[in-house]
Amino acid sequence: MTEELMIQGCLDNMAPAQEALYNRFSPRMLGVCYRFARNREDAEDMMQEGFIKVFSQIHQFRNQGALEGWIRRIIVHTCINVLKKNKKFTDSVDLFHASSIYLNEDNIPSILQAKQVVECIRLLPVGYKTVLNLYAIEGYSHKEIASILDIEESTSRSQYTRAKSMLEDILLKKKIIQQPREKIRMVSGTT
Numbered sequence: 001m002t003e004e005l006m007i008q009g010c011l012d013n014m015a016p017a018q019e020a021l022y023n024r025f026s027p028r029m030l031g032v033c034y035r036f037a038r039n040r041e042d043a044e045d046m047m048q049e050g051f052i053k054v055f056s057q058i059h060q061f062r063n064q065g066a067l068e069g070w071i072r073r074i075i076v077h078t079c080i081n082v083l084k085k086n087k088k089f090t091d092s093v094d095l096f097h098a099s100s101i102y103l104n105e106d107n108i109p110s111i112l113q114a115k116q117v118v119e120c121i122r123l124l125p126v127g128y129k130t131v132l133n134l135y136a137i138e139g140y141s142h143k144e145i146a147s148i149l150d151i152e153e154s155t156s157r158s159q160y161t162r163a164k165s166m167l168e169d170i171l172l173k174k175k176i177i178q179q180p181r182e183k184i185r186m187v188s189g190t191t
Contacts, residue, residue, distance in 0.1 A: 003067050006021045006024070007021075007058060007067070011058055011059060018055055021054075025068060029047050029050065029051075029071060030047050032072060032075050032076060033050070034118070035121060035129070036080075037079070037122075042082075046075070046078055049078050049082065050074055050079070057074065077148070080148055080149065083130060084149070120170045120171055121133070121167060123170055128166060129163065130159075131156055131159040131163055142156040142157050142160070
């Protein structure tokens with residue numbers, strides 16, 4: 001079924017078109033949700049809620065970009081709304097981990113390690129994980145993130161920096177990256 005037929009079928013509230021759209025995009029959207037969620041069940045719940053919004057808002061799609069991008073944006077906003085509703089974003093910020101490591105961009109692992117990196121991102125406190133996902137993966141600006149999360153732009157920047165530092169620490173501990181600790185420049189100026 002073509003995207004045009006799926007969209008028209010969804011506009012007409014036809015179950016086969018909705019099923020086709022869901023089957024085509026749900027695997028990738030589950031991956032998006034999984035990066036924001038604590039576990040697979042939470043990710044599946046976020047995705048289901050997101051697709052309900054997709055079907056109820058399909059009349060707003062204007063063919064001005066990719067259908068997948070439009071769906072992805074709804075899914076991301078749904079994930080954020082679920083986190084905000086459950087106060088999982090604001091209650092999980094752990095300032096203790098806003099410590100000393102500066103992430104060198106040379107430490108980014110290869111694509112072959114992507115699954116391991118996603119698993120490590122999921123270990124971050126929800127606030128860090130959310131900002132990291134929105135900025136580094138989804139491509140939102142800090143200004144947009146601040147608006148979405150109802151935080152200051154400087155808070156978004158700070159959370160991102162802290163998330164990168166904590167993620168690097170996790171990647172080093174799990175030996176996903178091999179950069180020796182002493183070669184990492186410390187923010188405090190100590191080695």
